[in-house]
Amino acid sequence: MQSFDENDIVFIKSLEVHTIIGIYDWEQETKQKLLIDIEASHDNTVPAKTDNIEDAVDYEFISTSIVKLFQNTKYQLIETVAEVCANWILTHTKSKTVKITVSKPDAISAAMNVGVQIARSKINKN
Numbered sequence: 001m002q003s004f005d006e007n008d009i010v011f012i013k014s015l016e017v018h019t020i021i022g023i024y025d026w027e028q029e030t031k032q033k034l035l036i037d038i039e040a041s042h043d044n045t046v047p048a049k050t051d052n053i054e055d056a057v058d059y060e061f062i063s064t065s066i067v068k069l070f071q072n073t074k075y076q077l078i079e080t081v082a083e084v085c086a087n088w089i090l091t092h093t094k095s096k097t098v099k100i101t102v103s104k105p106d107a108i109s110a111a112m113n114v115g116v117q118i119a120r121s122k123i124n125k126n
């Protein structure tokens with residue numbers, strides 16, 4: 001049976017990250033915009049009871065940390081960005097599972113948006 005905490009999440013939508021990203025030479029020279037959606041699972045009944053941020057998955061801490069994390073990195077693929085992001089959240093917060101969507105809205109002029117989505121879990125981490 002599914003427990004309640006598996007249904008609880010803390011979410012961040014369209015977190016704007018400016019970073020070096022892309023497979024082409026020119027993309028390794030100029031920062032581009034990525035938008036990151038995050039869903040981090042957490043039993044939100046605990047912080048709701050204590051009313052204490054220490055018991056919560058802090059969306060401010062995650063948002064500022066992820067923006068900082070990609071300020072000085074140079075990756076080619078958004079798949080790598082998604083993986084690094086998932087890893088960071090699973091390592092630095094109480095969240096046990098995360099779903100990460102990374103989109104690169106300015107990449108394809110004929111498309112409104114393109115991107116990748118991954119789901120990762122602490123349990124399956126090596």
Ligand SMILES: Nc1nc2c(c(=O)[nH]1)N=C([C@H](O)[C@@H](O)CO)CN2
Pocket residue numbers: 021022023024027076077078079104107108
């Ligand atoms: N699955 C992916 N496909 C592509 C990526 C990517 O990161 N993941 N990147 C590019 C280029 O960098 C593109 O964004 C340039 O417009 C192409 N395909």
